[in-house]
Amino acid sequence: DAGITQSPRHKVTETGTPVTLRCHQTENHRYMYWYRQDPGHGLRLIHYSYGVKDTDKGEVSDGYSVSRSKTEDFLLTLESATSSQTSVYFCAISEKQGSTNQPQHFGDGTRLSIL
Amino acid sequence: SQQGEEDPQALSIQEGENATMNCSYKTSINNLQWYRQNSGRGLVHLILIRSNEREKHSGRLRVTLDTSKKSSSLLITASRAADTASYFCATDRGSTLGRLYFGRGTQLTVWP
Numbered sequence: 527d528a529g530i531t532q533s534p535r536h537k538v539t540e541t542g543t544p545v546t547l548r549c550h551q552t553e554n555h556r557y558m559y560w561y562r563q564d565p566g567h568g569l570r571l572i573h574y575s576y577g578v579k580d581t582d583k584g585e586v587s588d589g590y591s592v593s594r595s596k597t598e599d600f601l602l603t604l605e606s607a608t609s610s611q612t613s614v615y616f617c618a619i620s621e622k623q624g625s626t627n628q629p630q631h632f633g634d635g636t637r638l639s640i641l
Numbered sequence: 642s643q644q645g646e647e648d649p650q651a652l653s654i655q656e657g658e659n660a661t662m663n664c665s666y667k668t669s670i671n672n673l674q675w676y677r678q679n680s681g682r683g684l685v686h687l688i689l690i691r692s693n694e695r696e697k698h699s700g701r702l703r704v705t706l707d708t709s710k711k712s713s714s715l716l717i718t719a720s721r722a723a724d725t726a727s728y729f730c731a732t733d734r735g736s737t738l739g740r741l742y743f744g745r746g747t748q749l750t751v752w753p
Contacts, residue, residue: 559740571741624682630739
């Protein structure tokens with residue numbers, strides 16, 4: 527398995543509180559991604575990073591921010607959590623071989639409940 | 642919006658039977674990928690097929706790609722109970738930035 531660790535694995539918090547999820551990789555891959563998975567929607571990209579300090583928005587970025595100060599860590603922050611952000615969050619990593627994007631490798635997810 | 646649309650949404654078969662899942666997409670692509678997700682786990686990459694390829698095999702998996710119809714199929718031969726999982730297709734929409742766009746998936750159940 528690719529070396530991807532997500533923390534925490536489970537979290538329950540209240541509406542309005544800040545939440546930070548961490549993704550840590552040991553593969554030295556350039557690209558990192560945050561997705562959320564909800565019933566009926568599949569996986570939707572929140573933000574992604576194509577290098578240290580280089581990030582961009584995905585399809586559902588409202589209410590989320592990210593930071594990548596080191597190659598190995600990609601943080602996802604919910605500044606003020608809302609119930610609609612209750613979901614399972616997945617981190618993924620990938621690399622390029624020449625100009626070809628390689629498959630993504632996923633962590634085991636963080637189950638976040640916002641009450 | 643979703644790029645890949647898998648069908649059927651759910652598929653239930655007996656061990657030993659073949660399972661076929663389909664994926665349709667809407668834009669040009671560089672490649673199409675299939676992933677599996679076991680309950681409570683992250684996605685695992687199964688196979689990648691490039692836009693200039695028509696068929697690819699990996700063990701009991703066979704993937705076809707028809708770019709003229711913007712569709713792909715995943716065939717799992719001689720299914721096992723351990724193949725029970727959700728299967729997703731994903732495309733890059735022609736991007737070289739590493740982004741993938743996933744469908745909603747097919748839930749496959751294989752009964753012993």
